[in-house]
Amino acid sequence: GDSVTQMEGPVTLSEEAFLTINCTYTATGYPSLFWYVQYPGEGLQLLLKATKADDKGSNKGFEATYRKETTSFHLEKGSVQVSDSAVYFCALSDRKKAGTALIFGKGTTLSVSS
Amino acid sequence: EPEVTQTPSHQVTQMGQEVILRCVPISNHLYFYWYRQILGQKVEFLVSFYNNEISEKSEIFDDQFSVERPDGSNFTLKIRSTKLEDSAMYFCASSEGVRVAYEQYFGPGTRLTVT
Numbered sequence: 001g002d003s004v005t006q007m008e009g010p011v012t013l014s015e016e017a018f019l020t021i022n023c024t025y026t027a028t029g030y031p032s033l034f035w036y037v038q039y040p041g042e043g044l045q046l047l048l049k050a051t052k053a054d055d056k057g058s059n060k061g062f063e064a065t066y067r068k069e070t071t072s073f074h075l076e077k078g079s080v081q082v083s084d085s086a087v088y089f090c091a092l093s094d095r096k097k098a099g100t101a102l103i104f105g106k107g108t109t110l111s112v113s114s
Numbered sequence: 115e116p117e118v119t120q121t122p123s124h125q126v127t128q129m130g131q132e133v134i135l136r137c138v139p140i141s142n143h144l145y146f147y148w149y150r151q152i153l154g155q156k157v158e159f160l161v162s163f164y165n166n167e168i169s170e171k172s173e174i175f176d177d178q179f180s181v182e183r184p185d186g187s188n189f190t191l192k193i194r195s196t197k198l199e200d201s202a203m204y205f206c207a208s209s210e211g212v213r214v215a216y217e218q219y220f221g222p223g224t225r226l227t228v229t
Binding site: 032046098 | 144145147149155156157158159162163164169170172205207209211216217218219220221222223
């Protein structure tokens with residue numbers, strides 16, 4: 001079945017450092033790809049999305065590009081802040097089927113210190 | 115901005131008891147979902163619901179679980195006879211169902227503790 005693999009955490013960075021969180025996927029169809037963020041004690045928030053190959057999703061300084069040839073959707077940010085400390089989840093769903101499950105990766109914990 | 119709401123935020127119950135978790139999806143959304151997240155683990159899909167019936171369910175969603183939309187706004191998850199391993203955070207989500215990306219919007223979750 002479909003699956004998502006994320007790099008193991010935790011990732012510990014200093015403020016203003018560059019962030020990359022790797023995400024690769026396996027899918028039988030042609031999925032939509034998402035990054036969700038979970039701040040401490042809160043629910044999941046959609047951070048960004050991409051629906052087709054070479055699309056770049058971006059939000060709040062974060063970016064991720066849908067790479068079909070490498071089945072990847074790596075999350076990047078040029079300069080992280082302490083407020084970015086959270087758990088980041090990569091996810092996919094079938095782009096042609098409404099109401100279908102989101103398949104999540106295990107999540108990567110990011111800790112940013114000042 | 116419209117948001118998904120869930121009640122209660124924390125539910126403690128004894129093993130074998132029935133619990134009902136409640137959600138109010140975003141008002142113009144058509145698809146509703148339940149997910150769970152056992153502490154420290156990944157978020158797992160339970161069930162999706164559309165037009166008053168289950169659209170898709172996972173193998174986790176066995177006979178002890180049921181979902182219902184009892185009125186025009188609420189969406190509930192019932193666990194008939196809770197087990198210790200049902201302790202988790204339960205998230206409700208909803209989506210429009212008409213846009214290509216079908217992004218799902220999540221509520222803040224209900225933490226279920228089974229003792």
